[in-house]
Amino acid sequence: MNLRKYLKVYKKFLHTSLASELEYKTNILVDLxxxxxxxxxxxxxxxxxxxxxxYIGGWKFEQxxxxxxxxxxxxxxxxxxxxxxxxxxxxxxREGTLDFVLLKPIDSQFFISSKKINPSGFLEILLGxxxxxxxxxxxxxxxxxxxxxxxxxxxxxxxxxxxxxxFFISTTTIWFVKTWNAIEVLRSFLYIGRFPLNSFSxxxxxxxxxFIPIAFITTIPSEVFLGLSVLWKxxxxxxxxxxxxxxxxxxxLFALKFYSSASS
Amino acid sequence: MVQNIIDVRNLSKSFDISSKExxxxxxxxxxxRRQKKSLKVIKDISFEIKEGEIVGFLGANGAGxxxxxxxLCGLIYPxxxxxxxxxxxxxxxxxxxxxxxxxxMGQKQQLIWDLPPIESFYxxxxxxxxxxxxxxxxxxxxxxxxxxDEELFIPVRKLSLGQRMKSELxxxxxxxxxxxxxxxxxLGLDINAQRNLRxxxxxxxxxxxxxxxxxxxxxxxxxxxxxxxxCVHEGAISYDGKLDLLLRKLSPVxxxxxxxxxxxxxxxxxxxxxxxxxxxxxxxxxxxxxxxxTSSLKTILNNFDIEDLFINEPPIDEVIGKxxxxxxxxx
Numbered sequence: 384m385n386l387r388k389y390l391k392v393y394k395k396f397l398h399t400s401l402a403s404e405l406e407y408k409t410n411i412l413v414d415l416x417x418x419x420x421x422x423x424x425x426x427x428x429x430x431x432x433x434x435x436x437x438y439i440g441g442w443k444f445e446q447x448x449x450x451x452x453x454x455x456x457x458x459x460x461x462x463x464x465x466x467x468x469x470x471x472x473x474x475x476x477r478e479g480t481l482d483f484v485l486l487k488p489i490d491s492q493f494f495i496s497s498k499k500i501n502p503s504g505f506l507e508i509l510l511g512x513x514x515x516x517x518x519x520x521x522x523x524x525x526x527x528x529x530x531x532x533x534x535x536x537x538x539x540x541x542x543x544x545x546x547x548x549x550f551f552i553s554t555t556t557i558w559f560v561k562t563w564n565a566i567e568v569l570r571s572f573l574y575i576g577r578f579p580l581n582s583f584s585x586x587x588x589x590x591x592x593x594f595i596p597i598a599f600i601t602t603i604p605s606e607v608f609l610g611l612s613v614l615w616k617x618x619x620x621x622x623x624x625x626x627x628x629x630x631x632x633x634x635x636l637f638a639l640k641f642y643s644s645a646s647s
Numbered sequence: 648m649v650q651n652i653i654d655v656r657n658l659s660k661s662f663d664i665s666s667k668e669x670x671x672x673x674x675x676x677x678x679x680r681r682q683k684k685s686l687k688v689i690k691d692i693s694f695e696i697k698e699g700e701i702v703g704f705l706g707a708n709g710a711g712x713x714x715x716x717x718x719l720c721g722l723i724y725p726x727x728x729x730x731x732x733x734x735x736x737x738x739x740x741x742x743x744x745x746x747x748x749x750x751x752m753g754q755k756q757q758l759i760w761d762l763p764p765i766e767s768f769y770x771x772x773x774x775x776x777x778x779x780x781x782x783x784x785x786x787x788x789x790x791x792x793x794x795x796d797e798e799l800f801i802p803v804r805k806l807s808l809g810q811r812m813k814s815e816l817x818x819x820x821x822x823x824x825x826x827x828x829x830x831x832x833x834l835g836l837d838i839n840a841q842r843n844l845r846x847x848x849x850x851x852x853x854x855x856x857x858x859x860x861x862x863x864x865x866x867x868x869x870x871x872x873x874x875x876x877x878c879v880h881e882g883a884i885s886y887d888g889k890l891d892l893l894l895r896k897l898s899p900v901x902x903x904x905x906x907x908x909x910x911x912x913x914x915x916x917x918x919x920x921x922x923x924x925x926x927x928x929x930x931x932x933x934x935x936x937x938x939x940x941t942s943s944l945k946t947i948l949n950n951f952d953i954e955d956l957f958i959n960e961p962p963i964d965e966v967i968g969k970x971x972x973x974x975x976x977x978x
Contacts, residue, residue: 395773396770482752486721487771488742643723
């Protein structure tokens with residue numbers, strides 16, 4: 384793979400996509416207001432849950448806020464990169480414009496996963512980081528190199544798992560053509576990621592760890608922040624992320640053999 | 648000797664399709680239990696195309712033209728048979744193969760809708776690993792050939808269909824491909840835009856010796872660009888050869904309208920052994936076989952007092968229309 388070429392193409396993707404989005408100023412403004420209101424609403428909802436009982440699943444409100452912060456960052460990443468690109472796969476397949484992507488001398492997965500960017504998602508990422516730094520202060524977390532490295536690893540793994548899940552569902556469009564519902568179900572499950580995994584019953588915990596790995600997406604990175612995570616959990620997260628990434632890649636290449644293109 | 652750039656042998660393609668009975672009952676049945684059947688859309692076809700050739704694929708809707716084109720450029724896996732394009736197996740979509748081809752579809756677009764076409768050109772240039780200077784040079788050359796300039800800086804959504812198609816061509820040709828696959832490129836364009844596009848393709852083929860495979864329902868596209876046509880009927884090739892030979896075969900006679908000086912001359916001409924289509928006063932329309940046109944006209948001009956004479960070609964659409972419904976042509 385020619386890394387220089389891919390960097391050059393990604394720079395062009397960023398440029399064209401930002402230019403396209405900036406054509407619609409009002410839309411960006413609405414998205415920004417929505418992001419702020421959505422975060423305030425989520426914190427308010429979380430505070431209601433903790434109003435009567437100081438602890439949920441062994442987590443204090445201040446600790447649970449870390450999960451909310453990580454969720455906000457991941458949701459921002461979803462809205463910035465995954466949502467504009469991966470929902471477009473469905474459109475590409477339904478309308479047959481995937482033909483143009485497949486005939487370009489560039490990796491098709493890279494192309495369809497990174498062509499677009501939604502700048503309003505950046506604010507959500509920024510808000511998430513603000514909230515995270517606020518949580519670090521109120522929880523009196525000691526920032527050191529190993530803590531930062533582990534946090535970075537677990538958050539990167541969360542992003543990989545989230546991307547792979549989304550990409551996997553979008554790829555099934557090649558057979559099923561319409562998969563909007565499946566993506567909406569995935570998004571609904573991700574909302575659950577705003578709450579500590581321990582706050583759910585045992586059976587749900589198993590479900591959210593094995594079938595829809597919400598636990599790996601928000602809870603484990605949050606545990607790292609609070610110094611609650613054990614090494615095997617972090618290693619497991621790395622393994623799960625790697626398996627998800629490789630599987631989604633293989634699945635995409637396999638699915639392309641069944642692509643029949645839309646009729647003219 | 649000119650080399651074969653495309654070599655297709657015993658190619659077949661089948662698709663699994665599901666059918667649905669009408670009405671609510673049919674819909675519910677279709678939802679729970681789909682009746683699938685395999686449909687062979689391309690049936691054991693073979694042909695080769697030489698470098699620099701312009702070949703038109705003719706056929707009715709659903710005959711399989713686009714499927715053939717998409718298999719040639721590697722978008723669809725063939726079920727049986729072999730395809731070699733510039734020595735590559737298309738469906739492997741190797742980088743060097745992809746740098747050599749392009750696909751232009753009249754009904755689909757790759758330009759970024761909200762931005763001026765120039766942005767899409769530079770994006771494509773970076774995908775084909777062209778530097779800015781080279782890209783600029785190629786854009787300038789192609790835009791001059793297509794006579795488009797200021798429009799390249801206006802958002803695509805505000806351009807006319809003709810301007811958009813010209814821009815699509817630049818985006819698709821910026822990497823100077825050797826093989827162009829064109830699927831109904833003039834669809835929806837007005838007469839002038841169609842003519843300009845054809846002129847451009849002729850010029851491009853002449854200057855670069857690029858091979859062009861074209862499907863179109865506009866017969867003018869086929870007759871003005873393609874010397875050779877491949878007729879596809881229900882997934883099989885019904886004719887592969889020169890277009891003029893096919894036209895002569897399908898339309899062996901020409902109609903000639905002769906204006907005589909007097910009505911008596913017209914009557915005399917009508918009784919002299921020619922097949923008469925109709926006669927109104929001193930005007931008579933006769934049918935003459937293609938291979939005896941010159942000798943027949945010589946006889947008429949020598950023996951009758953003729954004021955004027957018109958040779959009418961049968962409408963091309965009518966002639967080609969016969970191809971779309973016939974299975975086989977032995978020429």
